[in-house]
Amino acid sequence: MKKLYGIGTGPGDPDLLTLKAVKKIKESKTIFAPNNKGTSMALDTAREYLKEKKIVLIDFPMGNVIRDDYKNAAKIIFDEIGDGDSGAFLTIGDPMIYSTFIYIMEELEDVDIDIEVISGIPSFVAGAASSKRALTVKGENFLLCDEYDEEIVRRVDSVAILKTSKEKEKILDSLEYIGFDYKYVKRASLKEEKILKNREDILKDRDYISLVLAKKFIKDK
């Protein structure tokens, strides 16, 4: 039997890897990661544990990724792992949240490979820690999204919005309109981490590894 670990490397600080992620990376012969111009943030995070490993970067086209791309990635992974061996697909954050691994796992469902998912710290969880801001408290709820929808956001107590770069101004306008207080966290847990509160500063920033945390401004206590 072949074994594949889907491992979340967390938000980028190597110290935020779990003990289990480190163990399973060490056990794996081959390490897979999505190719981002010859590099990968997930690989960088785990760099210390990759000596003597075979690294396979998997290409995904820029822009719209289609099912054939995931099929192709699944085939590469299946072919690279020898019988009785283990491989690890590394992904930033957590493998079950907005990750390429979800689709690869689906494509491997019907072939003879054992898959195990190892959780990682999601970026919005790290962002909450950095900004010392609760994501949610007892009796309240929290929404995670990568596309902003005012009709849903106005009904929840707290929200994290990922991939805000395209519509940042529209999002901030809407959050102000519906009475939400916001913070912008850029590269949570990394040396370059910044937490911005000022609207103009947020609009000026162009970093794609960033997110907005927002919550209802005044809540009845």
Add this chain to the structure above:
Amino acid sequence: MKKLYGIGTGPGDPDLLTLKAVKKIKESKTIFAPNNKGTSMALDTAREYLKEKKIVLIDFPMGNVIRDDYKNAAKIIFDEIGDGDSGAFLTIGDPMIYSTFIYIMEELEDVDIDIEVISGIPSFVAGAASSKRALTVKGENFLLCDEYDEEIVRRVDSVAILKTSKEKEKILDSLEYIGFDYKYVKRASLKEEKILKNREDILKDRDYISLVLAKKFIKDK
């Protein structure tokens, strides 16, 4: 200056502690945790690193905890940590998600103590890994709640509901009615972990460390 780490110990498997959590626990002289009848799941998770530490279990009343209880906890913590020393408050899951630490942190805002939050793997993230079930994919959203509200849930793509014990039947009825597929994860990441799909099995279970993961049954692709 005194230093307090708010450390998430994750869902219960000691291997799901982050490297950072272990480092900061080792650095701390005093370890605090909420007292659950003389024990604490967070302490149990970190047990291996607690030798020669002073352990302070903090009492919270059963049922309704009021602000004075958090004030009292904050005072105990502040008094126990010596000048120039570090202490760590351990909490299961993540400190910024449905945790006692959020309130303690608020009570310590105006006193002379440096606070750092160390993220942990939240239970619903571990539950998704165990059940190999995506929490959310590109273009979709995800709601986390500890009180079920059908009006919000029907508008989102995916949901995790914590503390379902009281209203389990009502929740399952509603999820079936609005067309959501569900799984029940009990003690994610622990030896006693179980993933239940059958309605009757779920209703019979009485474990309070459990959650429901649900998502829209059919989604247009």
